[in-house]
Amino acid sequence: AQTVTQSQPEMSVQEAETVTLSCTYDTSESNYYLFWYKQPPSRQMILVIRQEAYKQQNATENRFSVNFQKAAKSFSLKISDSQLGDTAMYFCAFMKANAGKSTFGDGTTLTVKP
Amino acid sequence: EAQVTQNPRYLITVTGKKLTVTCSQNMNHEYMSWYRQDPGLGLRQIYYSMNVEVTDKGDVPEGYKVSRKEKRNFPLILESPSPNQTSLYFCASSLIQGMTYNSPLHFGNGTRLTVT
Numbered sequence: 001a002q003t004v005t006q007s008q009p010e011m012s013v014q015e016a017e018t019v020t021l022s023c024t025y026d027t028s029e030s031n032y033y034l035f036w037y038k039q040p041p042s043r044q045m046i047l048v049i050r051q052e053a054y055k056q057q058n059a060t061e062n063r064f065s066v067n068f069q070k071a072a073k074s075f076s077l078k079i080s081d082s083q084l085g086d087t088a089m090y091f092c093a094f095m096k097a098n099a100g101k102s103t104f105g106d107g108t109t110l111t112v113k114p
Numbered sequence: 115e116a117q118v119t120q121n122p123r124y125l126i127t128v129t130g131k132k133l134t135v136t137c138s139q140n141m142n143h144e145y146m147s148w149y150r151q152d153p154g155l156g157l158r159q160i161y162y163s164m165n166v167e168v169t170d171k172g173d174v175p176e177g178y179k180v181s182r183k184e185k186r187n188f189p190l191i192l193e194s195p196s197p198n199q200t201s202l203y204f205c206a207s208s209l210i211q212g213m214t215y216n217s218p219l220h221f222g223n224g225t226r227l228t229v230t
Binding site: 093107 | 149154162202204210218223
């Protein structure tokens with residue numbers, strides 16, 4: 001069984017600064033995907049970024065990037081130039097390729113302060 | 115517009131009264147899944163379906179049923195709801211191609227269920 005751990009229940013950052021959210025996971029699988037999802041107060045789940053385990057290059061999406069360390073089973077999310085709209089709960093998620101089970105972390109509540 | 119539609123968005127019911135939460139997607143996705151979200155526990159998977167007539171248990175299936183008679187629909191059934199099933203429920207779908215490709219999960223807007 002896979003486990004996903006987000007060790008920071010709450011974090012805060014000043015607007016325009018950079019923040020890193022941590023995620024570690026445990027699996028014996030070799031082919032899998034990792035995701036970060038954002039849940040603003042509207043409660044909608046929104047994909048932030050996606051990483052394929054077989055790709056060594058870290059994924060980036062505009063101000064969002066990941067530091068994927070496969071051997072260490074670490075998948076942190078870096079948010080640059082933080083904006084007030086980034087205030088949300090962030091979930092790290094694991095999904096085995098072509099398989100149904102998915103596992104989410106407990107979430108990190110991020111507050112961006114003006 | 116590509117979307118996953120859940121209904122209802124809010125539901126208050128009493129213990130033991132059977133209910134169904136509907137979920138429909140218009141993206142022709144093979145994979146669909148149900149999750150519940152509780153404070154401090156993240157999202158926990160209830161059931162998932164890899165394709166029509168193929169369903170399997172997630173981590174917390176007790177007290178729930180699902181069916182997948184059509185590709186687009188994946189209803190969640192609570193035969194005899196209890197207060198510990200009070201939660202926020204999400205349906206999601208994903209495209210799975212071949213042995214290695216999974217698209218990200220597309221989520222519905224959630225159903226807030228209260229069982230008294």
